[in-house]
Amino acid sequence: xxxxxxxxxxxxxxxxxxxxxxxxxxxxxxxxxxxxxxxxxxxxxxxxxxxxxxxxxxxxxxxxxxxxxxxxxxxxxxxxxxxxxxxxxxxx
Numbered sequence: 001x002x003x004x005x006x007x008x009x010x011x012x013x014x015x016x017x018x019x020x021x022x023x024x025x026x027x028x029x030x031x032x033x034x035x036x037x038x039x040x041x042x043x044x045x046x047x048x049x050x051x052x053x054x055x056x057x058x059x060x061x062x063x064x065x066x067x068x069x070x071x072x073x074x075x076x077x078x079x080x081x082x083x084x085x086x087x088x089x090x091x092x
Contacts, residue, residue, distance in 0.1 A: 031075030038071035
């Protein structure tokens with residue numbers, strides 16, 4: 001017989017990092033890294049998607065809205081992993 005009261009009492013509390021300038025810097029650098037990787041890895045940039053309303057320096061016409069959203073989303077995934085990993089390691 002399984003004791004559901006005991007299973008419910010064993011909860012895990014995960015401590016997440018509160019926002020600080022260091023956390024913001026880690027997230028910003030991971031997003032910039034993802035854009036830099038996407039700039040060289042995306043094989044057919046700017047095809048079939050809307051252009052960005054502003055030209056970003058260094059990107060020119062290579063990046064459209066789809067490429068920017070994809071690389072920034074990937075950067076946030078990397079950043080979340082880095083922040084949680086650094087927090088659990090005691091660095092943040």
